[in-house]
Amino acid sequence: MAEKRRSGLPATAESKPGRGDSDEELLCHAGVGALLRAALLKLVETRPEDPLGFLAEHFGNAASAPGNGPSAGGDGDAEQQQLGRALWHLSLAHHSQRSAFNSNTRMAYDLLMQGSPRHRGPGGVRGRVYTELLRGLCTEGGLSDAAAAPLLRRLHCHDHEAVPFDLFRQAALTCVVFADYVRKSQGLYAAVSCHPERPAKRVLCQAVLGTLREALETSGDSARYLEASAKISPCKVAQAMAEACSRDKGGARATMDAQEFEDAAAELFLARVRVVC
Amino acid sequence: MIIEPVDCVVKAPVSLQIGDSIRPGVYVIDINFPNGQAVKIQEIQFKNYYTAFLTVRVLKMEDPGHDSTVKWVTALRDLQLMPNPHSEAGSQDYFAVHKHQMLVEMNDVSTIRLILRQPSAAWLNFTIDEIKIYKCLKEESEIDVPNWLSNLTPVEESSDLQGLPDPENVSSSIQQMWALTEIMQSNRTTVSIGRFDVKGCYEINLLSYS
Numbered sequence: 001m002a003e004k005r006r007s008g009l010p011a012t013a014e015s016k017p018g019r020g021d022s023d024e025e026l027l028c029h030a031g032v033g034a035l036l037r038a039a040l041l042k043l044v045e046t047r048p049e050d051p052l053g054f055l056a057e058h059f060g061n062a063a064s065a066p067g068n069g070p071s072a073g074g075d076g077d078a079e080q081q082q083l084g085r086a087l088w089h090l091s092l093a094h095h096s097q098r099s100a101f102n103s104n105t106r107m108a109y110d111l112l113m114q115g116s117p118r119h120r121g122p123g124g125v126r127g128r129v130y131t132e133l134l135r136g137l138c139t140e141g142g143l144s145d146a147a148a149a150p151l152l153r154r155l156h157c158h159d160h161e162a163v164p165f166d167l168f169r170q171a172a173l174t175c176v177v178f179a180d181y182v183r184k185s186q187g188l189y190a191a192v193s194c195h196p197e198r199p200a201k202r203v204l205c206q207a208v209l210g211t212l213r214e215a216l217e218t219s220g221d222s223a224r225y226l227e228a229s230a231k232i233s234p235c236k237v238a239q240a241m242a243e244a245c246s247r248d249k250g251g252a253r254a255t256m257d258a259q260e261f262e263d264a265a266a267e268l269f270l271a272r273v274r275v276v277c
Numbered sequence: 278m279i280i281e282p283v284d285c286v287v288k289a290p291v292s293l294q295i296g297d298s299i300r301p302g303v304y305v306i307d308i309n310f311p312n313g314q315a316v317k318i319q320e321i322q323f324k325n326y327y328t329a330f331l332t333v334r335v336l337k338m339e340d341p342g343h344d345s346t347v348k349w350v351t352a353l354r355d356l357q358l359m360p361n362p363h364s365e366a367g368s369q370d371y372f373a374v375h376k377h378q379m380l381v382e383m384n385d386v387s388t389i390r391l392i393l394r395q396p397s398a399a400w401l402n403f404t405i406d407e408i409k410i411y412k413c414l415k416e417e418s419e420i421d422v423p424n425w426l427s428n429l430t431p432v433e434e435s436s437d438l439q440g441l442p443d444p445e446n447v448s449s450s451i452q453q454m455w456a457l458t459e460i461m462q463s464n465r466t467t468v469s470i471g472r473f474d475v476k477g478c479y480e481i482n483l484l485s486y487s
Binding site: 073085095141153157161162166167169170173174177178180181184185187188191192193194204208211213216223225227228229230231232233234235236237238241242245264265268272273274276277 | 390410423425426440441442444445446448450451452453454455457458459460461462464465466468469471
C-alpha cells in the first residue's frame with residue numbers, strides 16, 4: 001500500500017520524505033547515518049568516562065552550530081557559545097595524545113573561524129577571541145587567575161590582531177601543558193614537605209628547584225637529554241638534598257610555603273615560553 | 278679489517294753494470310707515489326725471485342711544507358733474502374719489511390729505491406715481484422668522556438638520608454616537570470603574528486606605504 005501511494009504523488013516524492021517512505025530513505029535524507037558515524041568515531045577517540053553525557057554534549061553542540069538550527073540570542077551569546085564549543089573540543093583529548101589533540105585544536109580553530117565575521121580577521125582568529133579561549137583553557141586546567149596571568153601576558157595578542165593556526169595551536173598546547181606543570185609542582189612540594197600539615201624546608205625546596213633548573217639549562221646536541229636525565233636521577237637528587245641539609249645546619253628552621261614554591265617553579269617554565277610577537 | 282696497499286708506480290728494473298758483463302748483478306727498482314704525495318710507510322711486502330740481498334733507500338722530504346730539501350737515506354742495508362745465493366732457499370719466498378726494521382723514520386717518503394743484488398751467476402734473472410706498500414694508519418684520537426657519563430654509577434648512599442624526602446618520588450616529579458617543559462619548548466613555532474609595533478611603539482622600518 002505504501003508503494004501505491006508513493007507512485008500516485010510523483011511530484012512531491014523528492015522534496016520531503018513522507019510517512020510512507022522506507023526507513024532507509026528517511027535516514028539517508030536526514031543525513032542521520034553520517035551524524036551517528038561522526039558521533040561514534042568521536043566517542044571512540046575520546047573514550048570519556050561518561051559516554052552518555054559526552055554524546056549529549058556532542059549532539060547539543062552540533063544542533064546549535066550556526067546553520068544547523070535557529071540561532072539563539074544575540075551576538076554576545078553566540079560568541080560565548082562558540083567559545084564554549086571550542087573549549088569543549090579542546091578538552092576531549094589530553095595533550096599527550098598528540099594527534100588527537102592536534103585534530104581537536106584544528107576543529108576548534110575552524111569552529112571559531114566559522115563564527116560571525118567579527119570573530120575572525122583575514123589571517124585567522126581575532127585576538128580577543130583567542131585570549132578568551134586561552135583564559136578558558138587555563139581555568140579548565142585548574143589554574144587560578146593569578147597563576148595564569150604571567151602566561152597569558154606572554155601569549156597575549158591584541159584584540160584586533162588575527163591569529164594564524166600555528167600560533168593558536170602552540171598557545172593552546174602551552175596552556176594545557178602549563179596547567180599540568182603547575183599540578184606536578186604542587187605534587188613535588190607535597191613530596192618535599194613529607195608532611196601535609198607542615199611546610200617544607202627552604203633549603204630542600206631550593207635544592208630541588210636547583211636540580212630542575214640545571215636540567216633545563218643543559219644545552220648541546222641530542223645527548224643533552226641523557227645528560228639532563230642523569231642530573232635528575234634519584235641518587236643525584238638525594239645527593240643534592242643531603243648536601244643542602246648538611247650545608248645549612250643553622251637555618252634549618254626556615255621554611256617555604258606552597259605558593260612561593262609554586263611561583264618559583266612556574267617561573268622556570270615561563271622563562272622558556274616564547275613571547276608572541 | 279682489510280687494509281689496502283697504497284697506490285704506487287713501480288718502474289722497470291734498471292741494471293747497473295760495469296763494463297760488458299754477461300749478466301748484471303745489481304738491479305735498481307724505483308717506486309713513486311702518484312700525485313707526488315709523501316707517504317708514511319708502515320710496511321713493504323714483496324715476493325722474491327732469486328734476489329740475494331736487498332737494500333732500501335728512501336727519498337724523504339725534510340719539510341713537507343717547503344718544496345726544497347729532499348734527501349736520500351738508506352733505510353735498510355743488505356737484507357739477506359737468500360741464505361746461500363747459489364741455492365734455492367728463500368729464492369721465491371714472500372717477505373715483509375716493517376718500519377721498525379728500518380734505520381730511519383719512514384715519514385714523508387716520496388720515492389723508494391730498491392737495490393737488488395745477486396752475486397751468484399747461477400741464475401739467469403732475478404727480481405722482486407708483487408711489491409705492496411702499506412702506510413701507517415691514523416692513531417685513534419682520545420675521545421673525551423663527558424663528566425656526567427662517568428658519574429652515572431650511583432654513589433653509595435650515605436646514612437644522612439634520615440628525615441629527607443623520598444628521592445624516588447621527588448626525582449619522578451622533577452622528571453615529569455622537566456619533560457613537560459621540553460614538550461613546550463620543542464613545540465615552539467616560528468610563526469609570528471606580524472606585529473607592526475615593537476614594545477608599544479611603531480617601528481618605522483616595518484611600516485609600509487602601500
